Amino acid sequence: MPIVNANDLNLTEYMAPNKDGIQTYITAVDEAVQSGRYEGPLTTRCPECGTRFHDLDEAYEDSEHIIMTTTSDTMAVLVGCEGYFVVDPNGVGIPSPNWTPAEHYGYGI
Numbered sequence: 492m493p494i495v496n497a498n499d500l501n502l503t504e505y506m507a508p509n510k511d512g513i514q515t516y517i518t519a520v521d522e523a524v525q526s527g528r529y530e531g532p533l534t535t536r537c538p539e540c541g542t543r544f545h546d547l548d549e550a551y552e553d554s555e556h557i558i559m560t561t562t563s564d565t566m567a568v569l570v571g572c573e574g575y576f577v578v579d580p581n582g583v584g585i586p587s588p589n590w591t592p593a594e595h596y597g598y599g600i
């Protein structure tokens with residue numbers, strides 16, 4: 492499933508310092524979702540700013556988040572606008588003992 496936006500990984504200032512980590516993470520999430528190893532949760536809402544993407548057009552126009560299509564007409568936010576990994580990296584094979592669910596910060600998904 493392709494990344495909807497940020498094709499050339501034009502990362503926000505928050506994401507740029509972790510470009511390699513983000514690339515690895517995106518690939519891992521894509522593979523895990525496609526293979527069925529990861530079944531969710533996925534969300535269309537960025538837990539950092541609260542923006543919810545209602546359709547692919549909105550996602551395509553966005554430049555603050557990294558968003559992946561999950562079916563022909565649905566998508567999921569993978570990286571929030573401040574660099575938060577929305578999908579649990581531990582669930583897609585990237586050991587991340589310090590990752591904390593968004594709910595912990597009161598953001599919710």
Ligand SMILES: [Zn+2]
Pocket residue numbers: 537538539540541542555556571572573
């Ligand atoms: Zn955001």
